Amino acid sequence: CVTRHYTFSIVQHNVTRLCSTKSIISVNGKFPGPRLVAREGDQVLVKVVNNVTNNVSIHWHGIRQLRSGWADGPAYVTQCPIQSGQSYTYNFTITGQRGTLFWHAHISWLRATLYGPIIILPRKNDSYPFKKPYKEVPIIFGEWWNADPEAVINQALQTGGGPNVSDAYTINGLPGPLYNCSSKDTFRLRVKPGKTYLLRLINAAMNDELFFSIANHTVTIVEADAVYVKPFATSVVVITPGQTTNVLLKTKPHYPNATFLMAASPYFTGQGTFDNSTVAGLIEYEHPSDHSFNKNTTLFKPTLPPLGSTGFVANFTKKLRSLNNPKYTATVPQTVDKRFFFTVGLGSSPCPQNATCQGPNGTKFAASVNNVSFALPATAMLQAHFFKNYSGVYTTDFPANPPNPYNYTGTPPNNTFVSNGTRLVVLPFNTSVELVLQDTSILGAESHPLHLHGFNFFIVGEGFNNYDPTNDPAKFNLVDPVERNTVGVPSGGWVAIRFLADNPGVWFMHCHFDVHTSWGLRMTWIVQDGLLATQKLPPPPSDLPKC
Ligand code: C2O
Numbered sequence: 334c335v336t337r338h339y340t341f342s343i344v345q346h347n348v349t350r351l352c353s354t355k356s357i358i359s360v361n362g363k364f365p366g367p368r369l370v371a372r373e374g375d376q377v378l379v380k381v382v383n384n385v386t387n388n389v390s391i392h393w394h395g396i397r398q399l400r401s402g403w404a405d406g407p408a409y410v411t412q413c414p415i416q417s418g419q420s421y422t423y424n425f426t427i428t429g430q431r432g433t434l435f436w437h438a439h440i441s442w443l444r445a446t447l448y449g450p451i452i453i454l455p456r457k458n459d460s461y462p463f464k465k466p467y468k469e470v471p472i473i474f475g476e477w478w479n480a481d482p483e484a485v486i487n488q489a490l491q492t493g494g495g496p497n498v499s500d501a502y503t504i505n506g507l508p509g510p511l512y513n514c515s516s517k518d519t520f521r522l523r524v525k526p527g528k529t530y531l532l533r534l535i536n537a538a539m540n541d542e543l544f545f546s547i548a549n550h551t552v553t554i555v556e557a558d559a560v561y562v563k564p565f566a567t568s569v570v571v572i573t574p575g576q577t578t579n580v581l582l583k584t585k586p587h588y589p590n591a592t593f594l595m596a597a598s599p600y601f602t603g604q605g606t607f608d609n610s611t612v613a614g615l616i617e618y619e620h621p622s623d624h625s626f627n628k629n630t631t632l633f634k635p636t637l638p639p640l641g642s643t644g645f646v647a648n649f650t651k652k653l654r655s656l657n658n659p660k661y662t663a664t665v666p667q668t669v670d671k672r673f674f675f676t677v678g679l680g681s682s683p684c685p686q687n688a689t690c691q692g693p694n695g696t697k698f699a700a701s702v703n704n705v706s707f708a709l710p711a712t713a714m715l716q717a718h719f720f721k722n723y724s725g726v727y728t729t730d731f732p733a734n735p736p737n738p739y740n741y742t743g744t745p746p747n748n749t750f751v752s753n754g755t756r757l758v759v760l761p762f763n764t765s766v767e768l769v770l771q772d773t774s775i776l777g778a779e780s781h782p783l784h785l786h787g788f789n790f791f792i793v794g795e796g797f798n799n800y801d802p803t804n805d806p807a808k809f810n811l812v813d814p815v816e817r818n819t820v821g822v823p824s825g826g827w828v829a830i831r832f833l834a835d836n837p838g839v840w841f842m843h844c845h846f847d848v849h850t851s852w853g854l855r856m857t858w859i860v861q862d863g864l865l866a867t868q869k870l871p872p873p874p875s876d877l878p879k880c
Pocket residue numbers: 392394407437439575784786841843845
């Protein structure tokens with residue numbers, strides 16, 4: 334194992350998309366940002382230098398951060414933001430993970446332009462549990478706004494309405510030929526016939542789950558959220574924001590005399606207007622005689638499921654199973670110390686006097702977990718916790734029970750108002766947790782990609798309608814459930830997850846739709862230190878930013 338050093342200089346950078354140029358916040362003047370490559374077991378040091386006027390923080394999404402919570406990154410949760418002119422070195426070791434993850438800014442909406450792949454290769458003397466691919470290609474989905482994303486979310490929060498939808502989806506930062514004046518801004522994957530390519534798919538889009546498909550090709554799913562899965566073939570991949578999926582693409586055995594579109598389009602069940610556009614890239618085969626690409630060939634286009642294909646999504650997620658191989662698979666908790674039932678969904682908050690609000694019935698949009706719309710404090714919770722100095726920062730009374738009335742998929746309550754607070758759950762070290770996440774239909778049923786920091790969890794059950802605590806647990810899969818860091822709570826349904834609270838610190842959990850996070854669909858867990866020295870969170874690094 335080695336130590337890998339990176340420097341991320343946060344700088345403004347001019348980018349032209351959809352025929353207009355704007356200055357974006359970038360890492361090292363790259364968009365999408367640079368790849369972070371390491372092997373399992375390596376230590377990674379990333380020095381982030383803030384050369385812009387905004388406050389910044391970076392999160393290493395899906396990295397477990399075992400006893401390195403100071404490097405996790407969500408602003409006001411594990412650290413104060415890095416202020417203009419300052420720097421902070423994130424220091425973590427990659428333990429028991431291999432595959433694809435990604436890094437992104439974790440403050441306001443800066444992750445709209447600040448994101449890039451994390452590639453974790455197997456240890457030097459280890460290999461993949463599948464045939465070594467000929468080439469590996471990161472494919473990172475994003476969203477592009479012609480406006481400044483910070484202005485988009487700030488305007489939405491001020492008026493209480495929904496933020497403007499993005500102007501395009503992107504593949505590796507490029508909208509592709511189906512968008513206005515973007516044919517030259519197209520991701521092209523140039524391939525040889527008869528080879529296997531490992532595509533590292535990352536959904537870094539802000540607010541949309543995606544379907545992804547390649548015309549006339551199927552792919553084999555081999556990994557999800559940096560954990561190997563039982564391989565299965567599919568022509569369409571479902572991927573929510575915060576999820577990563579490795580797939581093998583076997584190219585045609587012979588030169589096909591055609592070019593193939595790869596495309597992604599949104600899966601969406603909520604209400605309101607929606608920009609139903611498609612991002613596309615091209616797969617171009619190398620011509621056998623002159624080694625050229627894309628010679629006067631026919632173009633094939635994939636068929637993507639329609640916008641609201643909830644049944645398709647449920648079928649797809651059911652197929653994801655862990656490898657159930659002790660070499661790669663963590664142990665599924667068979668017993669539970671603590672059960673939680675949390676509702677996740679949209680709601681609203683009152684409009685201030687003399688203001689006009691653009692949310693539902695003249696209120697402001699909000700979102701909550703157990704009806705608590707989580708307010709970030711003005712200082713970082715992890716420091717407050719570590720130095721036992723948390724009064725005025727947070728309270729440890731996160732409500733264990735969901736609000737009444739209870740029928741989340743039936744008639745919504747008359748009062749849709751959320752409560753506000755910075756309320757946490759405290760877990761003793763090594764608690765085995767079962768958490769049921771239930772979507773509400775208070776303002777329309779919608780799926781929520783819930784992401785937990787600091788842990789992988791097992792998805793032991795899921796279903797539609799209201800969770801039934803009497804009959805549903807009997808159907809849980811405790812043998813080969815998929816292990817992930819982000820789960821799509823189905824629209825009008827529920828999921829049950831289990832994890833072992835073996836990582837001391839303060840851990841964020843939130844919807845990976847940034848608009849829902851901004852509205853308060855976020856909460857925090859504290860995992861206490863264990864008794865042994867190896868079960869305690871070490872003291873903060875000396876360069877940890879101050880608020
Ligand atoms: Cu990918 Cu808390 O985030």
